[in-house]
Amino acid sequence: MEEIQNKIRREVVQLLSEGQVDVVIGFEQGSLPLRATPFFLRDIADANRLVWSPFCENNLATYLTKIQGKRVGLIAKGCDVRSVVALLVEKQIHRDHIVIIGVPCQGMVDRRRIEREVDGEILKAHQEGEEIIVEGRDFRKSLPRKEYIYPSCKRCEHRNPLIYDTLIGEKLVEEAERAYHEVEAFEKLSPDKRWSHFSEETSRCIRCYACRQACPMCYCAECFVDSSFPKWIEKGLDPSDVQFWNIVRAYHQTGRCVGCGACERACPMEIDLVYLTQKINRDVKELFGFEAGLDLDPPPPLSTYRVDDEQEFIK
Amino acid sequence: MTFIGNNAASNSHESLRNPYLPFPMRVERTFVETSDRMLKSFDLAFVDKVDEAAFRFRPGQFCEVSLFGKGEAPLGIASSPTEKPLLKFTVNRAGVVTRALHHLEEGDEVGIRGPLGNSYPVDRFQGKNVVIIGGGFAFTTLRSLVVFMLDHENRKKFKEITVIYGARAPGLLLYKEELAQWEKREDVNLYVTVDKGDEGWNGREGFVPTVVEEVGPSSENAYAVICGPPIMIKFTFPKLADLAFPRERIYTALERRMKCGMGKCGRCNIGPLYVCKDGPVFSYAQLEELPKDY
Amino acid sequence: MKKLPKEKVKPFVEKLLQDYEVLGPMETAGFASFGRIMSPGELKLNYQNSKKTPKEAFFPQWEVMFRYRSTGQSVEVKSAEDTGRRRILFGIRPCDIRAALLLDLVFDSLDFKDPYYINKRKGTIVVGLGCNHPASTCFCTSVNGGPFSREGADFFMTDLGDGYLVEVLSQKGRKLLRGFDGKEASEEDKERAKAIADSATRGISSVIEADGLMEKLEKLTEAPFWDFLHEKCLGCGICTYLCPTCHCFDMADEAFDLKGQRVRCWDSCLFPLFTLETSGHNPRPTGRERIRQRIMHKFNYFFYTHKAIACVGCGRCIIHCPVNLDIRRVIDDIHRE
Numbered sequence: 020m021e022e023i024q025n026k027i028r029r030e031v032v033q034l035l036s037e038g039q040v041d042v043v044i045g046f047e048q049g050s051l052p053l054r055a056t057p058f059f060l061r062d063i064a065d066a067n068r069l070v071w072s073p074f075c076e077n078n079l080a081t082y083l084t085k086i087q088g089k090r091v092g093l094i095a096k097g098c099d100v101r102s103v104v105a106l107l108v109e110k111q112i113h114r115d116h117i118v119i120i121g122v123p124c125q126g127m128v129d130r131r132r133i134e135r136e137v138d139g140e141i142l143k144a145h146q147e148g149e150e151i152i153v154e155g156r157d158f159r160k161s162l163p164r165k166e167y168i169y170p171s172c173k174r175c176e177h178r179n180p181l182i183y184d185t186l187i188g189e190k191l192v193e194e195a196e197r198a199y200h201e202v203e204a205f206e207k208l209s210p211d212k213r214w215s216h217f218s219e220e221t222s223r224c225i226r227c228y229a230c231r232q233a234c235p236m237c238y239c240a241e242c243f244v245d246s247s248f249p250k251w252i253e254k255g256l257d258p259s260d261v262q263f264w265n266i267v268r269a270y271h272q273t274g275r276c277v278g279c280g281a282c283e284r285a286c287p288m289e290i291d292l293v294y295l296t297q298k299i300n301r302d303v304k305e306l307f308g309f310e311a312g313l314d315l316d317p318p319p320p321l322s323t324y325r326v327d328d329e330q331e332f333i334k
Numbered sequence: 335m336t337f338i339g340n341n342a343a344s345n346s347h348e349s350l351r352n353p354y355l356p357f358p359m360r361v362e363r364t365f366v367e368t369s370d371r372m373l374k375s376f377d378l379a380f381v382d383k384v385d386e387a388a389f390r391f392r393p394g395q396f397c398e399v400s401l402f403g404k405g406e407a408p409l410g411i412a413s414s415p416t417e418k419p420l421l422k423f424t425v426n427r428a429g430v431v432t433r434a435l436h437h438l439e440e441g442d443e444v445g446i447r448g449p450l451g452n453s454y455p456v457d458r459f460q461g462k463n464v465v466i467i468g469g470g471f472a473f474t475t476l477r478s479l480v481v482f483m484l485d486h487e488n489r490k491k492f493k494e495i496t497v498i499y500g501a502r503a504p505g506l507l508l509y510k511e512e513l514a515q516w517e518k519r520e521d522v523n524l525y526v527t528v529d530k531g532d533e534g535w536n537g538r539e540g541f542v543p544t545v546v547e548e549v550g551p552s553s554e555n556a557y558a559v560i561c562g563p564p565i566m567i568k569f570t571f572p573k574l575a576d577l578a579f580p581r582e583r584i585y586t587a588l589e590r591r592m593k594c595g596m597g598k599c600g601r602c603n604i605g606p607l608y609v610c611k612d613g614p615v616f617s618y619a620q621l622e623e624l625p626k627d628y
Numbered sequence: 629m630k631k632l633p634k635e636k637v638k639p640f641v642e643k644l645l646q647d648y649e650v651l652g653p654m655e656t657a658g659f660a661s662f663g664r665i666m667s668p669g670e671l672k673l674n675y676q677n678s679k680k681t682p683k684e685a686f687f688p689q690w691e692v693m694f695r696y697r698s699t700g701q702s703v704e705v706k707s708a709e710d711t712g713r714r715r716i717l718f719g720i721r722p723c724d725i726r727a728a729l730l731l732d733l734v735f736d737s738l739d740f741k742d743p744y745y746i747n748k749r750k751g752t753i754v755v756g757l758g759c760n761h762p763a764s765t766c767f768c769t770s771v772n773g774g775p776f777s778r779e780g781a782d783f784f785m786t787d788l789g790d791g792y793l794v795e796v797l798s799q800k801g802r803k804l805l806r807g808f809d810g811k812e813a814s815e816e817d818k819e820r821a822k823a824i825a826d827s828a829t830r831g832i833s834s835v836i837e838a839d840g841l842m843e844k845l846e847k848l849t850e851a852p853f854w855d856f857l858h859e860k861c862l863g864c865g866i867c868t869y870l871c872p873t874c875h876c877f878d879m880a881d882e883a884f885d886l887k888g889q890r891v892r893c894w895d896s897c898l899f900p901l902f903t904l905e906t907s908g909h910n911p912r913p914t915g916r917e918r919i920r921q922r923i924m925h926k927f928n929y930f931f932y933t934h935k936a937i938a939c940v941g942c943g944r945c946i947i948h949c950p951v952n953l954d955i956r957r958v959i960d961d962i963h964r965e
Contacts, residue, residue, distance in 0.1 A: 600876030
């Protein structure tokens with residue numbers, strides 16, 4: 020880790036001093052245990068603030084559509100790079116404005132799961148080999164890193180960045196869990212159980228839109244929830260509105276979601292709707308043989324038409 | 335409109351008048367002001383005598399006008415208190431509520447909350463010369479101010495009154511009847527201008543800032559009030575500065591996305607001041623102290 | 629002062645439930661939230677700060693203001709104010725009580741009274757619960773609060789381990805002693821409570837420098853500082869919605885054919901739509917202006933109007949920010965500017 024971190028710093032210093040980029044987006048040490056925080060680096064004197072750790076959980080590609088007009092160096096995990104590819108395919112960013120510093124990713128640590136493993140507040144955390152050590156007022160606990168990475172990381176099939184300008188560190192062996200097991204498990208439930216799961220999860224939604232804001236693909240200039248003319252949805256917490264929001268948000272990702280898990284990580288209410296995006300991802304794969312963020316060439320299936328497209332659904 | 339309020343008697347604490355509940359007013363007259371039909375005036379009459387008696391306002395104040403099912407829009411009161419019992423609102427067709435308001439017919443009812451906000455400092459204007467500069471459809475509360483000052487009871491309280499009003503085209507001038515009446519009066523200097531005239535127009539042509547320069551109203555013992563599109567204000571303000579109007583004696587009225595109208599909902603503030611409650615009328619000296627959040 | 633042994637809490641709360649609607653900390657989906665409890669077993673009193681705040685008791689995220697019904701050209705309007713509800717906020721932390729006192733300044737101001745808030749607030753008895761183990765993110769003592777501050781409580785409890793030390797602080801609080809089956813607290817209990825409070829207060833490890841902050845911000849309104857502060861902010865509403873003092877709201881009509889309702893719901897200064905005008909003009913067009921608004925409102929504008937900082941140091945915005953944008957660091961940076 021430390022070696023990777025040092026390489027990242029050296030690479031970034033070079034990029035900035037050669038004037039190849041205006042800003043580098045990476046991570047610095049967070050203010051809380053188990054956290055790193057996005058860092059916009061402009062001055063090479065600050066390069067030693069850059070960190071690389073199992074706590075770099077944010078998808079930094081989300082900033083690319085917000086920081087237009089600048090040449091950006093992006094420190095990018097496998098999923099961040101998939102988002103970059105998806106944004107390039109949708110022509111939201113320019114490839115020559117971005118320098119991708121790819122970093123193979125071993126998975127990011129699920130801080131909430133770790134917090135639930137201990138009684139009391141975690142005051143310190145660090146990695147020691149393959150263990151995450153957490154310490155509190157009257158405890159110290161060691162947890163195997165691999166078991167505590169985010170579910171989306173466990174499913175990840177592309178830990179190695181697919182495209183990059185520089186790759187930091189060695190490529191990893193891809194070892195994903197079965198890709199769609201959450202939606203498969205969900206499909207086995209009775210309709211009543213599915214409905215109650217969905218309505219219970221969404222009942223916690225406070226409509227803070229953190230899921231939307233964290234998602235690199237949610238870049239619409241005006242989100243449908245914000246439109247007043249026409250008005251598609253009320254602003255309150257009526258279950259029908261909250262459910263409508265969550266469904267449409269997921270479905271607008273059809274053929275676009277890279278499965279990075281940023282929406283789930285951002286959600287303060289820990290709402291589990293991953294099976295929704297998984298379902299659409301699986302459908303798109305089965306119907307069109309397409310997975311978002313893997314390839315720069317084919318247009319996304321929902322923005323193009325081919326005569327041999329699957330048409331079962333309109334019969 | 336019938337109002338069934340809560341039964342306060344069951345409460346242990348004192349009952350409160352609910353400032354969020356609109357009261358009813360009926361549309362007495364509608365009038366299309368401009369040739370592009372984007373601006374329409376509505377004269378409203380109080381349905382309830384109690385509401386009428388309680389409604390005391392001054393030029394520059396606004397109301398939240400409700401169309402149930404659509405929402406509320408903050409609209410400056412275009413009529414003068416001297417014209418009571420009717421209230422006039424001039425509505426630019428722009429958003430959800432104002433589009434729907436344009437469909438109102440005589441006899442329809444709307445909900446009103448207000449009067450809200452501060453007002454033009456008419457007390458401070460007493461014994462002074464007053465220069466009123468307006469552009470486009472921002473002339474609504476200026477109409478209220480002019481009619482108020484020209485009222486026969488009030489006129490003597492003010493010295494010279496100068497009104498400079500401009501629109502892009504003759505058809506886009508508001509309140510043409512009043513303008514014609516003011517034109518005839520000796521006790522008001524009226525300068526109406528349009529950016530570009532048409533065949534029927536034999537009046538002045540030119541932008542408001544230029545006319546201000548030409549007219550050159552004296553800043554001595556004088557106040558100025560200026561309302562209009564940002565671009566007009568941007569170029570007129572230096573002209574007033576050239577005429578030596580100090581910032582404390584130039585007033586403007588701001589527009590914001592005001593919702594509650596009472597300084598609670600939090601969106602219309604500029605620095606620590608709420609446009610809905612501490613405004614909408616501010617002096618330039620005040621604005622200078624505030625963050626440039628507008 | 630009385631003492632309520634732990635085994636007597638259940639019958640005490642049961643008695644309260646007979647006469648009052650009781651809202652308290654409970655566990656939902658693995659985290660503490662405030663909600664209406666139907667039985668004492670639902671209470672989870674050994675919580676650190678709840679995720680959602682008890683401000684919802686007075687200022688719910690979404691509420692109906694009035695209902696209307698069209699009848700020809702006229703409209704019938706019926707207010708939906710809450711009245712006559714008898715409620716207890718049970719086990720609320722001192723920081724959240726202070727937040728309610730700050731919200732009182734807004735909703736119960738001299739010029740305009742907000743009946744929706746006031747009716748709920750006045751009908752509620754506040755049972756405070758001292759904070760034995762403040763979190764590392766808590767900085768209440770920097771903003772005129774404290775883990776055992778009694779300010780604003782009608783009734784206050786200190787967890788002594790085997791029971792609660794109970795103090796009645798107002799006439800409203802006294803009503804709760806009916807049906808109270810505790811004994812007088814011993815001198816030892818009182819001393820223990822004091823020791824717990826002292827230790828908790830000493831245990832607050834986070835600090836913000838509130839002195840001079842208002843003046844400092846006054847000079848910083850147009851500083852380049854804001855150009856960079858907002859960069860990593862995602863622009864979501866978490867910090868505002870989980871903040872116990874944020875109170876911005878929107879009003880909207882929900883129409884169903886000829887009848888409908890006007891509702892109000894929380895809104896956030898971090899959303900672009902918050903200030904977007906019909907013309908398309910937005911006075912706060914980017915994250916720069918929006919995050920400045922949030923910081924300035926809490927630490928400057930609110931102080932200007934109400935002579936208090938609109939932050940109680942509960943740390944929720946620190947814990948729950950998805951990008952770890954930490955208000956403590958922001959304040960440090962402001963002082964360094």
